Amino acid sequence: MKAKSDCKVHYTDSIYYELEQTSRLMKKITAQLFTKLEIDLTMDEYAALDTVSINAGICQRDLAKFILKDRANTGRILDSLEQKGFITRFIDTKNNRLVKKMGITENGLKELDMIDAKIERYLKSLTRTIDPKDVDRVQDTLKSFRIELEKVVEINI
Amino acid sequence: MKAKSDCKVHYTDSIYYELEQTSRLMKKITAQLFTKLEIDLTMDEYAALDTVSINAGICQRDLAKFILKDRANTGRILDSLEQKGFITRFIDTKNNRLVKKMGITENGLKELDMIDAKIERYLKSLTRTIDPKDVDRVQDTLKSFRIELEKVVEINI
DNA sequence: AAAAATATGTTGCATTTACAACAATATTAT
DNA sequence: ATAATATTGTTGTAAATGCAACATATTTTT
Numbered sequence: 191m192k193a194k195s196d197c198k199v200h201y202t203d204s205i206y207y208e209l210e211q212t213s214r215l216m217k218k219i220t221a222q223l224f225t226k227l228e229i230d231l232t233m234d235e236y237a238a239l240d241t242v243s244i245n246a247g248i249c250q251r252d253l254a255k256f257i258l259k260d261r262a263n264t265g266r267i268l269d270s271l272e273q274k275g276f277i278t279r280f281i282d283t284k285n286n287r288l289v290k291k292m293g294i295t296e297n298g299l300k301e302l303d304m305i306d307a308k309i310e311r312y313l314k315s316l317t318r319t320i321d322p323k324d325v326d327r328v329q330d331t332l333k334s335f336r337i338e339l340e341k342v343v344e345i346n347i
Numbered sequence: 348m349k350a351k352s353d354c355k356v357h358y359t360d361s362i363y364y365e366l367e368q369t370s371r372l373m374k375k376i377t378a379q380l381f382t383k384l385e386i387d388l389t390m391d392e393y394a395a396l397d398t399v400s401i402n403a404g405i406c407q408r409d410l411a412k413f414i415l416k417d418r419a420n421t422g423r424i425l426d427s428l429e430q431k432g433f434i435t436r437f438i439d440t441k442n443n444r445l446v447k448k449m450g451i452t453e454n455g456l457k458e459l460d461m462i463d464a465k466i467e468r469y470l471k472s473l474t475r476t477i478d479p480k481d482v483d484r485v486q487d488t489l490k491s492f493r494i495e496l497e498k499v500v501e502i503n504i
Numbered sequence: 505a506a507a508a509a510t511a512t513g514t515t516g517c518a519t520t521t522a523c524a525a526c527a528a529t530a531t532t533a534t
Numbered sequence: 535a536t537a538a539t540a541t542t543g544t545t546g547t548a549a550a551t552g553c554a555a556c557a558t559a560t561t562t563t564t
Contacts, residue, residue: 288560
C-alpha cells in the first residue's frame, strides 16, 4: 500500500521550474562565454543591441517591452551602449509625443557581427546531443506558451 | 536579389533567448500570483522548501547545487525559512565534516501543501491552450538539454 | 478653459545576486 | 609533523534589478 506522499506533485518537478532552472544555467554559461571571449558587452546589452539592429528607430519604451526590462533599466542599458558608441539616440515624436529613438551605429553593427561569429559555433555545440527537430519543436512550443503568458502577465512598462 | 542582411541569424531569434524570455515572463507571473494570494514566501523560498521536503537531511551545499544558488544566498534563504519556522537546522557530519543539515517542520509541510493547493489550478490554466503531449515533450527535451548544460557550466558552489 | 489622466524618460532606493574573502575544520602532501 | 590543499558555512561588497516617485509634455474629461 502506497503512502500518499509518494504521489505528491512537486513544484520542482513541474515544467515551470524546469524552465527556470534550464534558463538559469543557460544564462550562466553564456555569461561565462562572454567573459572568456573578452566581449565588451553584457548579455543584456548584446540582446538589446540585436533588438535595436532589427527594429531601427524604435523608442525606449517599445524596446523595454521587447527586452522585458522596465524603462529605468532599459535607459541604463542604452546609456552604456551609447557611451560605447554602438548606438545613437535622437529625439523624435511618436503619436505626437516626444520620445528618444535610437539606431545602431556602424561600429555597433561590426560589434554585433563579431560577437555573433564568436559565439555561434559554441552555442550550436550546446544542442549537439539533441535532435534538431526537437529543438525546433521546443522553440515553437515555448513561443506559443510565451504568447499565452503575455496575455496573463500584468505588465506595467 | 536578396540582401545578405535578410538571412542574418539573430540571437534574439534563437532558442536560447526564447528560453530566457519565456522564463522571465513565467517568473514575473508566479511572483505576481504569490503577491495576490498573500503567500508569505518568495518563489525562491518556496522552491527551496519543496526541495528540502523531498531531500530530508540534505546539507546546505548540496541544496545549493539543487537550487542553483551559491552557498551564501542559499544560507540566507534558509535563515528566512528557519526564522519563519518552516525548517529546522542541525549540525551533523558528512564525510567526517561538520555540516548544517536541515529538515522540513510540521508547519513547513502545512505551508507547502497550502501553497501547492492555492497555485495548482492557476498554474495548470497557463498551459490550457497547449497540447499536454507538447508540454511533456518540452519538459523532457529541456531536461536533456539541462543535463548537457550541467556538463559544460563551470559551477563553483 | 481648467483639471485629471496618460505617455515617456530619469532618478533614487531597497532588494537580490554573485563573487571574493574569511573562519573553522579535515585531508593530503612533503 | 608540518605545510598545503579542500570542504563547508558566513560576512562583506559591488553590481543588477524592480519599483515608486518625479519631471515634462500631451490628451482627455469636466
